[in-house]
Amino acid sequence: MKYRIGILDDHPVVVKGLQDVLLKHGHQVVWTSNSVTDAMAKSAIQVDIIFSDIQLPDGDGIHYCKEILSVNKHVKVIGFSSFSDGSFIRNMIRNGAVGYLLKESDESLVLESIEKVMAGEQVIDPKIKEVFLETQLGIKKNDVSLTRRESEILKLIADGLSTKEIADRLFLSIKTVEAHRSNLMLKMDAKNMAHLIAVAFDRGLI
Amino acid sequence: MKYRIGILDDHPVVVKGLQDVLLKHGHQVVWTSNSVTDAMAKSAIQVDIIFSDIQLPDGDGIHYCKEILSVNKHVKVIGFSSFSDGSFIRNMIRNGAVGYLLKESDESLVLESIEKVMAGEQVIDPKIKEVFLETQLGIKKNDVSLTRRESEILKLIADGLSTKEIADRLFLSIKTVEAHRSNLMLKMDAKNMAHLIAVAFDRGLI
DNA sequence: TTGATAATCAGGGAAAACCCTTAAAAATTA
DNA sequence: TAATTTTTAAGGGTTTTCCCTGATTATCAA
Known part of the structure; x- marks a missing residue:
């Protein structure tokens, strides 16, 4: 299936790269934007999926996510960032994002994620899962030993x-x-x- | 590859069940035990992998794990329990366990895990990973909204x-x-x- | 503009936490 | 066995938390 997609990112290189990947596989990139304000202005354009960066010049993807969902509650927002910072991801998900991918993800993961997200699944980059698991397991630092x-x-x-x-x-x-x-x-x-x-x-x- | 395996669990049914699965696929179950003391007494018997429960009548799998590794640091200990309690799993891993499976795991997972563990990988039951991920994401019941x-x-x-x-x-x-x-x-x-x-x-x- | 929610503050009292020193069994480890 | 660590416990005092009732001022959405 081919979908209508929006891209919100203030890095032209990222926008270009992601757009190329999506177009190559037959998806339609119906808008791209480099600011929250601009993206909100385009909220009337019907899209299936939005890829959104976390840090934007005039705000952040987390609040954008909440706002766009209050306008169009059926759109699937996927966080797209180079941060594997837990709090960003948590907040993004809490604000309604259905997925979170890292910019260093390869094409296949992006394409798979689109299918999964449209099928109603939640998608988290496997690399993030590993980091989370390690945090949970407390592999980090454990100097104190308790009796x-x-x-x-x-x-x-x-x-x-x-x-x-x-x-x-x-x-x-x-x-x-x-x-x-x-x-x-x-x-x-x-x-x-x-x-x-x-x-x-x-x-x-x- | 077929391996020599020990089983430490105080539930006869679990021991029997696991043993059957392992034997059916050509592995050798060289000892089974229902207590930490007994299992330690068998520490001279060479094994590749030990499946260990968490709660035992005379101690716990977590301390057993540490002890057996101080005797034989090459053995691969896999936690095997029905608890998906994070602290148990964390402590097991911290004490040197290379894996943690749930008792409700199906055969294929157990067999796959044996291969992975012997190949030097760490194995965590996917169900646990999901729970950990959800905890990290705070998906559970995030009903409270703070100002x-x-x-x-x-x-x-x-x-x-x-x-x-x-x-x-x-x-x-x-x-x-x-x-x-x-x-x-x-x-x-x-x-x-x-x-x-x-x-x-x-x-x-x- | 009118509720609802959030944020601000008070007095007073019981309970718990915190901090200090000191010390003796009990269990581990060398 | 000797040395070390852990676990147990007391006395006595200060500080902080916890709980109650009650109240005024912002802020925000309907």
């Missing part, structure tokens, strides 16, 4: 249990639990319990 | 700032910051600040 008791208590803290509740659960004195909490904060260089949990998540300890 | 001020303050809390510090930073009254904290806890159904941060990470809000 068995410490990680046990850490998990209970993350579950929202107070010192007293943890003490009751583990049949320990409140003072003992307090000692472990202090050690956790010391080891992980945390200022308080909220910070401790944030650090623990960052280091993949939870 | 601008709330997410601003949430981030500062995660950075370890106290109510007073946040108030100073944002030129607000302590009471205002307290109000926002209360609303955050209410919205995210958190019992205290530590829990709030944990929930926020879970939902991909940080």
Whole structure:
């Protein structure tokens, strides 16, 4: 199937390259644009898919995504950027994008993604999946080593249990639990319990 | 290629099932075990791959993994459990496991994974990858929508700032910051600040 | 313009967290 | 066995969080 496609990117080279790939395979590139304002002005033009960069001169693809979907809720927006930054991708998806590809993707991935997206599937670049998986697995950096008791208590803290509740659960004195909490904060260089949990998540300890 | 395999699991049905699959395809199951102690006693038996459950009667697969690798660092340990709990998987991998499969995996996945693992690759059950990806993307249930001020303050809390510090930073009254904290806890159904941060990470809000 | 939502702030009190020192079993490791 | 680490625990004090009620001012959409 051949589709009507719009491209929003402020890098002429990227626009040209993507356009060539799409045209070569019979798709119609009905508009290209280098700014959010301009792209919104073209929102009346019917398209099936929009490829949108994240960083644009007058805004970002994330807000554009939300806006264009409020005008035309049937269009499939695919984030198209060189950033594999998680927060960009998350926000793009949250704002309604159905896919996110990296600019270094090869032709076949772009073409496959068009088919998948039009079939109602969500598409995330496999490279991003790998990065996400590694983050989840905490392969990054894991210098602090916690004792068995410490990680046990850490998990209970993350579950929202107070010192007293943890003490009751583990049949320990409140003072003992307090000692472990202090050690956790010391080891992980945390200022308080909220910070401790944030650090623990960052280091993949939870 | 056919390999020598050990199985550590305290569920006889699982052991039987896995063993049948492996034997049917020509692999050798050189030992099976239902406890960590017993499995360690069999550590002298040369194996290529060990399938290990997470929860065992006398310990857990995570510590077993570490121990067996200190004895035989060339063995490939594959976590094999019905838990898709992230922390188990993370810890298993951190302790040297090269793979993690779910018990509901079908035969072909198990067999493919054996080949991949022996080829030096890491194997994670695709179902887990999906869960991880969804967590990363915050797709799960992202029903809570925070206001601008709330997410601003949430981030500062995660950075370890106290109510007073946040108030100073944002030129607000302590009471205002307290109000926002209360609303955050209410919205995210958190019992205290530590829990709030944990929930926020879970939902991909940080 | 009129609700609804968001953001601001107050007082007061109970509970929990935080910080300090000190120390003795218990378990591991060398 | 000796040395080290872990786990246990106390006393006592300061600070912060947490919870309640109540209220005024912006902001934004219908």
